[in-house]
Each structure stands twice: as structure tokens, then as C-alpha cells.
Amino acid sequence: VSVLREIEAITVDIFGTTVDWRTGVIDALNRLSAKKDLPFDAGALVDAWRERYLPAVAQINDGEREWANLDTIHGEALSECLDVFGYSAYFDAAERAEMVRAWYVLPPWRDSLDGLRKLRENHLVVALSNGSFALLARLIKTAGLPFDAIISAENVHAYKPDVRAYRHAARLLDLPPERILMVAAHTWDIDGARAAGLRTAFVERPDEKGPARAADRAEDTVSDLTATSFTELADALVRG
Amino acid sequence: VSVLREIEAITVDIFGTTVDWRTGVIDALNRLSAKKDLPFDAGALVDAWRERYLPAVAQINDGEREWANLDTIHGEALSECLDVFGYSAYFDAAERAEMVRAWYVLPPWRDSLDGLRKLRENHLVVALSNGSFALLARLIKTAGLPFDAIISAENVHAYKPDVRAYRHAARLLDLPPERILMVAAHTWDIDGARAAGLRTAFVERPDEKGPARAADRAEDTVSDLTATSFTELADALVRG
Numbered sequence: 001v002s003v004l005r006e007i008e009a010i011t012v013d014i015f016g017t018t019v020d021w022r023t024g025v026i027d028a029l030n031r032l033s034a035k036k037d038l039p040f041d042a043g044a045l046v047d048a049w050r051e052r053y054l055p056a057v058a059q060i061n062d063g064e065r066e067w068a069n070l071d072t073i074h075g076e077a078l079s080e081c082l083d084v085f086g087y088s089a090y091f092d093a094a095e096r097a098e099m100v101r102a103w104y105v106l107p108p109w110r111d112s113l114d115g116l117r118k119l120r121e122n123h124l125v126v127a128l129s130n131g132s133f134a135l136l137a138r139l140i141k142t143a144g145l146p147f148d149a150i151i152s153a154e155n156v157h158a159y160k161p162d163v164r165a166y167r168h169a170a171r172l173l174d175l176p177p178e179r180i181l182m183v184a185a186h187t188w189d190i191d192g193a194r195a196a197g198l199r200t201a202f203v204e205r206p207d208e209k210g211p212a213r214a215a216d217r218a219e220d221t222v223s224d225l226t227a228t229s230f231t232e233l234a235d236a237l238v239r240g
Numbered sequence: 241v242s243v244l245r246e247i248e249a250i251t252v253d254i255f256g257t258t259v260d261w262r263t264g265v266i267d268a269l270n271r272l273s274a275k276k277d278l279p280f281d282a283g284a285l286v287d288a289w290r291e292r293y294l295p296a297v298a299q300i301n302d303g304e305r306e307w308a309n310l311d312t313i314h315g316e317a318l319s320e321c322l323d324v325f326g327y328s329a330y331f332d333a334a335e336r337a338e339m340v341r342a343w344y345v346l347p348p349w350r351d352s353l354d355g356l357r358k359l360r361e362n363h364l365v366v367a368l369s370n371g372s373f374a375l376l377a378r379l380i381k382t383a384g385l386p387f388d389a390i391i392s393a394e395n396v397h398a399y400k401p402d403v404r405a406y407r408h409a410a411r412l413l414d415l416p417p418e419r420i421l422m423v424a425a426h427t428w429d430i431d432g433a434r435a436a437g438l439r440t441a442f443v444e445r446p447d448e449k450g451p452a453r454a455a456d457r458a459e460d461t462v463s464d465l466t467a468t469s470f471t472e473l474a475d476a477l478v479r480g
Contacts, residue, residue, distance in 0.1 A: 124377055134414035137364055137389045149377045150389045154412075172394075174374035 115230020161192025355470020401432025
């Protein structure tokens with residue numbers, strides 16, 4: 001795949017692609033609810049919580065709503081979910097803030113650290129995420145993810161998959177979009193990056209959405225490359 | 241110094257504080273001019289070049305001029321200096337661009353890598369520089385500097401020592417300014433950070449401006465802490 005020889009920078013999605021948000025947030029919610037006498041289904045709550053993410057982001061990208069950062073979106077969606085599940089009375093504002101902070105500390109997938117380290121040997125490897133800069137800086141540090149830099153959609157007040165988010169990254173990196181490879185486990189992210197002129201690599205994360213839900217699949221989008229891990233991706237790039 | 245116990249993030253200046261710009265740029269210019277029959281004094285040229293930096297930045301901060309990034313400022317100042325030194329006819333546009341790129345690859349001071357690594361053990365350690373994001377990402381990667389993240393003044397279109405540059409960093413990090421420690425080898429940077437409400441650490445870099453010029457001195461500003469290296473600074477923070 002000769003276009004890959006031109007790649008100078010690799011932009012990498014975080015939630016679901018690099019870290020296992022579902023396991024991390026479920027663990028945090030279970031810790032928080034352990035003391036309560038509640039039939040608490042953290043998995044169901046987290047799935048409902050995450051489902052509200054893309055529609056909220058779309059509202060902002062479409063101009064139906066002013067900019068709000070991911071913490072705000074997470075906080076609002078959490079309140080809705082707590083209502084729907086009948087848990088509202090059990091969690092006060094401080095506990096809800098702590099639940100939102102669960103997204104700041106998430107476990108990397110098994111291959112993320114080694115794979116990113118390999119990718120960094122030959123490329124500038126940059127996190128490109130809808131998380132706020134403050135969240136990303138802490139998440140990436142805590143997880144020990146070896147990124148060269150962090151770019152948040154917050155800078156440009158447009159979320160992925162809006163093309164503005166990817167073009168902003170290209171501008172900041174001072175590169176034409178076709179010299180950047182966007183790595184993501186979601187078809188919508190790949191589609192947005194491709195629309196902005198970036199090269200794309202789909203990394204399969206079959207467990208991202210838990211045992212009951214199907215993860216996004218490579219065959220449902222068009223990408224320059226597909227891989228099952230960052231390590232495999234690094235090998236594919238070395239082969240060109 | 242008990243205020244230091246409250247520090248959560250450390251923002252670090254790059255040119256002069258973390259890397260030895262003068263040695264790096266002189267080496268690059270000497271390589272570029274080696275083939276020319278010229279009485280080329282790279283040290284004098286670089287000193288004159290750097291002297292034009294703060295006045296150019298001030299023009300932008302004062303609103304006398306629209307935003308221009310550091311590469312543009314460097315390119316313009318270089319052309320002026322080549323004129324003044326009578327070297328203009330000897331360097332074409334491509335060579336001048338290469339000279340501007342000399343600022344992308346600079347050697348760290350001896351203690352920078354170890355010292356930053358130590359600082360990172362207990363704090364979020366972030367580059368905060370007037371260099372463009374593209375420049376900083378490449379400089380930091382090439383030098384192997386272990387930063388958690390990079391913040392460029394470019395994001396907010398205001399250069400240090402304008403308070404907007406520091407406040408932007410505080411906003412991005414989601415921290416009150418007094419929980420951030422700005423580390424710099426320049427009195428103007430310390431002064432700007434203090435005016436924005438940050439804590440400050442002056443790191444002495446006596447060789448920054450070469451043998452013929454005096455470096456900035458700790459006694460010419462007011463800072464919460466002074467040190468002669470990042471390693472010493474890390475030790476001082478651990479002691480609190």
C-alpha cells in the first residue's frame with residue numbers, strides 16, 4: 001500500500017481505540033455504588049451513557065447547540081441515564097462529578113503501549129480525541145501511553161467526525177492531510193477522517209462494546225489499512 | 241516553601257530553558273555555510289537573529305500586528321540579519337527555509353531529560369512555548385524530551401509574556417493558575433507567568449547566550465523557587 005510510505009504523522013483515537021472505556025467506567029461505577037443498597041447494573045448504565053455521546057456531539061457540530069466540552073456532555077447524559085434507571089436519588093452532585101471523572105482513568109488495551117512505542121519509532125504519534133485537553137493529558141499520563149503530543153477537538157470547538165476536527169490537527173501539525181494516518185476503531189471516525197483527506201487505519205476492537213453488543217467492523221467502512229492491534233499496524237507500516 | 245505543595249502541573253519553557261538553541265542553531269548555520277567562500281560568523285548572526293525575537297513578539301501582543309507564527313517571525317528576522325551582515329546574496333529562499341528549520345532540532349541541556357523525567361513522577365509536566373505546535377512536536381520528539389503534553393502560544397494567538405498565553409494553559413489544564421508552576425530561564429517569562437497568577441521557578445542557564453553575553457539572572461526577577469537544573473528543581477519540589 002504505497003500511500004502509506006508518505007505518512008509522516010499518525011493521529012490516534014483514544015476512547016475505544018487505545019483504551020477500554022467500558023471496563024474502566026464500569027469498574028469505577030461499581031466502586032462508587034458498592035456501599036449503596038441498589039440493584040445497580042453498571043454495564044447497562046454505561047452502555048446507555050455512551051449511547052448518548054454521538055447524538056450530543058452531532059448537535060454541537062450541526063450548530064444546534066453552543067460548544068460544550070466532553071465533561072459537560074458526559075455530566076448531562078449521566079443525569080438522564082440515572083433518571084431512566086431510577087437511580088437519581090442515590091447519587092449526589094459530588095458522586096456524579098466523580099462518575100464523570102471515571103473517564104479520566106481508563107485501562108489501555110493490551111497492545112496499546114508496545115504498539116504506540118513501535119509506531120513512534122518512525123512517525124510522530126499524536127492523540128486526536130474528543131476528550132478535553134485536561135482529560136486527555138491526565139488519562140494518557142495515568143495509562144502511561146507514549147504519545148508525542150495531544151490534540152483535543154476542544155481547540156477548534158468542533159468534534160470528530162466533523163472534518164474541522166481533523167483539518168485542525170493537520171494545520172497544527174503543518175502537514176497536508178494525506179500525510180497523516182488516522183487510526184480508529186469506529187467507522188464514523190474513519191469516515192470523518194477520510195472526508196477530511198486523511199489516510200485511515202481501522203483497528204478492530206471486538207470487545208469495545210462488551211459481550212452483548214457488536215463492535216464496529218472494518219467491512220462497514222473504507223480504510224487504507226486494517227489491523228487487529230497497534231503492534232500489527234506498526235508492522236504493516238514498516239512493510240509499507 | 242509550602243505553596244509548592246499545591247502544584248499539580250508544571251509548565252516548562254523550551255528555548256533556552258530546556259534546549260540550548262544557540263549551540264544548535266550555530267551548528268546548523270555552520271553546516272549550511274561551510275561550502276560558501278564567506279567570512280561567516282554564525283555566532284554573531286544567531287545573536288542578532290535572536291535579539292529580534294522579543295520585539296517582534298511584543299508587536300503582536302500589543303495588537304500592532306496580526307498574528308504570525310514563530311517560523312514567520314524567524315524568517316523575517318533572518319532576512320534582516322542577512323542584510324545587515326552582508327550575506328543576503330549568498331542564501332536563497334530554500335536555504336533560508338532550512339535555516340528557519342534549524343530551530344526544530346536543538347540539543348537539550350545536560351540535565352533536561354533526567355530532570356523532566358523526575359518532575360513527571362509527581363506532576364503533569366507540559367511544554368509551554370512560543371514555538372508553533374508543529375515545531376514543538378518535532379523538536380521535543382527529536383530531542384527525546386519526556387513531556388506529558390505540549391501547549392503552544394499559537395493556540396491562543398498571544399505570545400508569552402502576555403498573560404493570555406499562561407491563562408490559556410491554565411484553562412486547557414483545567415487548573416487554577418496558582419496550582420501551576422512555570423519554569424523558565426528568562427526574567428520576562430517568569431514576570432509574565434507571575435502576572436497571570438502562576439507559581440514560578442527560575443532555572444539558571446548561564447551559557448544560554450554564549451560566552452560574550454550575560455544570561456538572565458534569578459536576582460533580576462521574583463520567583464517562588466530558583467534552581468540550576470531540572471534535577472535540582474525536582475529535588476526541591478519533593479522536599480516541598
